Amino acid sequence: MAAAEATKKAIDGAALVRRIRLGSGLVLAFFVITHFLNHSLGLISLEAMEQGRLYFMAFWRAKTAMYVLYGALLTHLALGLWSLYKRRPILRVPPWELAQMALGLSIPPILVGHVFDTHFGFTLAGVDDTYAYVLLLLWVERPYGAVLQIALLLTAWLHACIGLHYWLRIRPWYPRAVPALYTIALLLPVLALLGFVQGGLQVIALAETPMWLESYKQTIDYPDAAGWARIRNAAETGQQLFLGGIALALLGRGARRLAGLRRKGASVRYPDGGVCHIAPGTTILEASRIAGRPHASVxxxxxxxxxxxxRIDAGEECLPPPAPEEARVLRRIAAPPKVRLACQAKPAGDVQVTPLLPAAASARDALRAGRESGGREQQVAILFADLRGYTKLSEDRLPFDTVFLLNRYFAETGQAITGAGGRIDKFIGDGVMALFGAEDGADPALACRQALAAARAIGEGLDRLNHALSHELKEPLRLAMGLHVGPAIVGVMGYGPAMALTAIGDAVNTASRLESIAKERDAQLAVSQAVVALAGAKLDAHPLEDVAIRGKREPMPVRLVARAADLPG
Ligand code: FES
Known part of the structure; x- marks a missing residue:
């Protein structure tokens, strides 16, 4: 229990750390953006840069903004080192995260020099750190100064963009905003770089006039040798502190690892029998990474x-209860009992788990699959559609032609289903299974109307296809569909990348059987009277038959529709 309590506290702390990292990162990103905008004024002129700098300084050197900025900088830096100390095992960290960490840690060594040249040059040596002063240092006085500055600019921007992307990408609106955000992410540094280069070229030209150089240095109180010594000493101290911080983090990391080896570990068992033995404090997601198992983690x-x-199949007692952050996310997706976030749950003993989403799941899948992951029973309309005579059709054709033809048919069918509001469950050979009303709380009557609309649209699509291919086909393509509504178990099922939301149960089997009946009766659609009644559809023009369904004692009333395109709209 004590271990579980400690783990819970650690999780609360981790959530707080994430928030602080995000907050400090946003402040720094805002600073970088304003700095870039100021740089880009160099495309107009050096004077424009200097004018822009006045506003920039008025804002960022105001007391409050300055404290917030330096506070954010130090906090973000400290959290970077903390992450280096805490995160494990580093080789199992996803590449993008590793890249962000590496970029983040490579910023301070260059940044320290820049900050001490400018702000601390101002406070320690009294220099007026104008744009021309900084450009003079970087483009004229310091070999490689401009190159390092460009590297700093790009590194900081990439680091910020990765962070922002992974922060925003689970927002529903984000995919739509990506093109605009991408344009901004590209334009800002390009304009800033061009402005920086343009300003640098102007200063190089000015510096070729010794008189300008001398008088300008006097104007801005350019530091003398003693001033530079103070700046350099302070900058070197800053760099040493940072390198010391990295060394400490790495040493601490090694010590933790040794201590972890001595403590009794835990294990995570997967549905296929695979087991991963882990050190205490390791999350289930980290266990999957250690074991080299693909595991979704958007x-x-x-x-x-x-x-x-x-889903925790065994050993739930070895996990601390969800921390408030995790509990909030679980509530948001209406997770059933025994479902936990693998990235937050740290087993203190042996657990058995089943990942509920495919490894390639997106943020959208996560929202959609909320309730379904646990499985539930509800009324669903199920449509089976099958291309008739497919085997004969493929015998006379080259494989390429067969694939082309099938894809045209699948496109028509898929659009008809999704256009009517249904969900393609799976393509099986030349057939398709579709679900209507599989979402939690869906209205079965609406689902039946949608399914009938889809059947009609599939019939129309087939007519179009036959018309378009009339010169290539010896005989028109034919189709058989079965449609039924009834209770089914809906949930995310399958294994690994093949996990998906689907439905199983008697109603599904019945719909499949109706498709066979449509074939036997040479109709395009066999639809159960249950669907017709729920949808409130008028299908009196189509024959009604009582058909025997395997496994059912009573025959089932079924409407046989010769041409699905004739269904009422
Ligand atoms: S990886 Fe996103 S919640 Fe666990």
């Missing part, structure tokens, strides 16, 4: 996307 283990969720 937000990178930040406890926000829910794609990593697992």
């Amino acid at each position: 937000c990178g283990g930040r406890g926000r996307c829910s794609t990593c969720r697992v």
